[in-house]
Amino acid sequence: MSEQIKEKKLITDIFVEGARKGWNIAVHSTIPNVLMAFVIIYILNASGLLKLLGEYVGFIMTPLGLPGESIAVFLAAFLSWGGAAGVLVALVQEGTLNAQHIAILLPGMALVGSTVQYMGRILGVLGVPGRHYPVLFGICIVNAYLAMFVMQFLV
Numbered sequence: 373m374s375e376q377i378k379e380k381k382l383i384t385d386i387f388v389e390g391a392r393k394g395w396n397i398a399v400h401s402t403i404p405n406v407l408m409a410f411v412i413i414y415i416l417n418a419s420g421l422l423k424l425l426g427e428y429v430g431f432i433m434t435p436l437g438l439p440g441e442s443i444a445v446f447l448a449a450f451l452s453w454g455g456a457a458g459v460l461v462a463l464v465q466e467g468t469l470n471a472q473h474i475a476i477l478l479p480g481m482a483l484v485g486s487t488v489q490y491m492g493r494i495l496g497v498l499g500v501p502g503r504h505y506p507v508l509f510g511i512c513i514v515n516a517y518l519a520m521f522v523m524q525f526l527v
Contacts (some may be wrong), residue, residue: 374377406458413462436476436517437524441468445477446484446516453485475527477517483521 414420422441430440441463449456460477463469470475487509495505 388472391516402454405429406454406461408452408455408458410462412455413459416444417466424476431505436520438473438476439468441472444472445469449481449484449516450487452489453481456485472527476520480516481521483516483519484517489514 394422413422416425421443425443426440430443433442434441444464445456445459448459460469460474460481464474491505500508517522
């Protein structure tokens with residue numbers, strides 16, 4: 373009989389391996405997304421497009437007690453959670469958003485977070501037909517909006 377000998381890893385080796393994986397995720401995914409968000413918000417601010425976005429599309433956010441510019445956070449959340457966090461922080465730094473706004477936005481960010489990324493990673497791999505994507509995205513949007521609507525009464 374052949375016995376399989378399982379190699380026991382030291383706790384320090386497991387920690388170092390996890391730290392390396394975490395570092396790679398941060399360097400190759402999170403930091404670039406957040407940096408991209410800061411750059412986009414800076415460009416939108418400098419060009420005046422963020423103000424226009426808030427005026428012409430922001431009406432969607434006003435029933436939630438949010439300024440129109442907060443739509444940028446919600447839209448960024450579709451692409452990347454890290455990017456949305458970057459947009460959120462940038463808008464807080466410029467004084468557009470406050471703590472109450474953040475509390476309202478977070479459930480919405482969580483419910484639509486990285487939807488576009490997951491479309492390819494999950495729905496595409498599972499072979500879900502493209503005709504179902506609008507319904508699936510719609511469910512995410514409605515859930516997120518309802519969660520933010522409820523949250524405005526809780527904060």
